[in-house]
Amino acid sequence: MFTIENIKKLNEIKSNKYNYVSLYLNLDQKNNSTEKINIKLKNLLTKVEDELTAGQIDKIKKQVPKSIINRARGVVFFVGKADDKWFFYEFKKPMASAVFVEHNLHLAPLQKLIDEHERYAVMVADKEKTKIFVVYMGEIEEMRNISEYFPGRHAQGGWSQKRYQGHVDEHSTHNLKNFIAALYSIWKEKRFDRLILGGTDEIIAQLKENLPIELKNVIAGDFKIELFKSTQKILDKALVIAEQAEREKEKELIMKLENNLGDGNKAVSGVRDVLDNLNNKKVLQLIVHAKMEHKGYYCMACDLLLLEKNCSCGGEAMEVDLMDEMVQKALDQNAEVQFVEWEDKMDKLGNIGAILRY
Secondary structure, three states: OOOHHHHHHHHHEOOOOOOOEEEEEEEOOOOOOOHHHHHHHHHHHHHHHHOOOOOHHHHEEEEEEEEHHOOOOOEEEEEOOOOEEEEEEOOOOOOOOOOEEEEEEEHHHHHHHHHHHHOOEEEEOOOEEEEEOOOOOOOOOOOEEOOOOOOOOOOOOOOOHHHHHHHHHHHHHHHHHHHHHHHHHHHHOOOEEEEEEOOOHHHHHHHHHHHHHHHHHEEEEEOOOOOOOOOOHHHHHHHHHHHHHHHHHHHHHHHHHHHEEEHHHHHHHHEEHHHHHHHHEEEEEEEEEEEOOOEEEOOOOOOOOOOOOOOOOOOOOEEEEEEHHHHHHHHOOOOEEEOOOOHHHEEEEEEHHHHOOO
């Protein structure tokens, strides 16, 4: 699975002597035929054919049909002609087709993808069975179906109703505790960001009451559903809750940014102020509108990002995609990067802001 750790390793690949090609290709066949995908690939490769060897181009052309067969919805190639570096990734999520030639790898689209799709777990249960899924980047990483013994209907002439009900309640509590233990073992291994619960109101209430505090803290929501529903039906309902939780998280983050702006506070907004603080390694958290685009310059002599081409050191500055470079500089400094969708609010803030370390 592709994670933030993969991005950080890719972010270490830079050069002031030669360029790298970053090629993103949308394979989503809901909106594209195979013919259109191949035409788009050909056009992208034409733009960078001087940057690649014939062997590298051929390798990309051969890989794309395999990815389509694998039902990937997006692929990314990172290729270096001079040092023959080659990285390739498939994703179950679509991405915009584009190609970039830069002194480093163009990583902002991948950072957006990871930021938008957190790892979440879905647990649907009744008194006898549970289904647990861990979903990341559109793929099920883990799936467990667990069944426990549960007594059938009380027959006449058997136990008293009171004794029988106590027997039923005992087994129900026992089973739910086992289900929660299984979920907790998955959490210790996968460390999912959100938990979504499903079932009857009674089951959901019992789960919430008995969950360990670590799991209670990551509950994003719940929904009513019968356990016999299909996996896709369950995941579709859970995805709605996951997306709502992501939007709420973004709103809280933007409000935090707004509340800390001003002299003496620990936040700035707008490209120039954020750039200044990034260059001075003061950024703790970078907040970027998902559609932000901005050109700028990178000074190779002093490793600074600039809005104007002339650097005070007198060194040579190259034109760059400033948003991508700012994301990468933030990652270099172990700052957290968050992409947000709230267009009206972010537009007033210059489409970018930062929470500062000091």
